[in-house]
Amino acid sequence: MSESILAITGPTSGIGRETVKALANQFSSILLLCRNLVKATALKQELLKKNVQLNVTIIECDLSNLSSVRKAAKTIQTQFDHIDCLINNAGMVATSRKDSTDGYELMMATNYLGPFLLTHELLPLVMNSDRKQIIVVSSGAYKFVPMKRPFFSPKHFDPITGYGRSKLGTLYLAQELHEMYSAKGLKTTAVHPGMVSTNIGKDNVSKKVGDIIFGLLDPLFVTAEEGAQAVISAVEHPEVYGGVYSHEGKVIAVKKHGSDFVMRREFIDATLEELDLQAL
Template identity: 75%
Template sequence: MYESILAITGPTSGIGQAAVKVLVKQYDRVLLLCRNLTKGEALKKALFEINPQARVDLIECDLSDLSSVKTAAATTHKQVNHIDCLINNAGMVSTTKRESSDGYELMMATNYLGPFLLTHELLPLVMNSESKQVIVVSSGAYKFVPMKRPFFSPQHFNPLAGYGRSKLGTLYLAQELHEQYSRQGLKTTAVHPGMVSTNIGRNNVSQKVGDFVFKLLDPLFVTVDEGAQPIILAADHPEKYAGVYSDEGKIAAVKQYGSDFIMRREFIDATLLELDLKAL
């Protein structure tokens, strides 16, 4: 009997947690790729309460650390022979210049390089499934700034520019997946969940500054459950959302820097070279 399998990054908080609590009712098995195993265990228990029949596996994965990504992918290959839906959800914001363990700007490493490598490593499992779906959580922040060299370790740090470029990278990843693999049945969706009221980024500033900024922006935010809906919609309707950009659940045209094919080609090629990969 066929076992439908979901794999998701960043499932222990925010929209990832809200999405997986709904999707666990629709899959036979769920792979939680998470950095914090203590939170992962708590989520695993909660998912069993929602669907006692579901199999839930924890796989340690720190997307900012490329060796952790490779280990997580190797573990996944040992546990399953296919993945019906891979959701690249995990992301972070930093208001200060920080480097990953591999020496990359932290947001670019966590939001883009780690997910790119993970997708590359897990793509054979996705292509071996019945559904063949990848959902990439991007952001409307892709419109903030154009991609710029040096791509992965900028000389000058700006938090908005850094976050925007990392999310532009995730959009390029989704576009590249669709272009290269849609003819083989892969259904890829780039999702903008909206401005979601979560703690993302709050831990990287002082409490006073964080509280002030979040209070200022609060009227613009959607709830975590509302932010999870575009992910759930894409998972529920893979054909409808295949190859498109979903803006809060509505199919939308990609604008500005997201439609720069020449820069996308240059950026993807630079990524492959940086990660020592021959192809996505």
């Protein structure tokens, strides 16, 4: 296949933006899956200024809304017959309890359920490509807490627990993809880019609180450009990072509950049932 296609969620800011800019010359077409179409249009123009031959397609996709995810996937399926690399990058943090349109805790919906459904819908296109690569941007926050029922709408909300479990879910997704499809050529990597200074979470607190919290934390963060390097390395070196967990570019083993096969199986099965899917 002559046309190489990259699809990425959350490309308009932070890690996603830096990743797209760095990889723009390595693919002939880029699909920008995002909520903010104004930012996406500006990014498209910026990419085309650097590479006039690049094909850039904007796909509206709100990962917290399953209908939006299905619509976005359908749009892609009708326009493209393959995707060489899918990067599940988008994510969010909420400091107070919010529910998605579909009634799920918002972080679990945005960080896990939406990407799971999108991956399921686009997987045939990925498997129809020469490259066959999926990058899941996870987080070291998976270490905060093990998975626990009820998975998708917890009775008690805690931002650290909620975020940690949503990211543990993404780690389980990457492991499941590797286990089920690596023998068929799929190269999957779960990436923790480090503590990256981005806008994630800043829109979910008041400006005063946000300025205090992020002002204290910013010295501990790396820049979005630095954080994107772990994602870029995983894309560029599938023979090194395929089937592993990358922590800031270093291949490391995951903690005990991050490799709990029994819980992963229970969680994935519950996800399939919730989304009315037969298999990933």
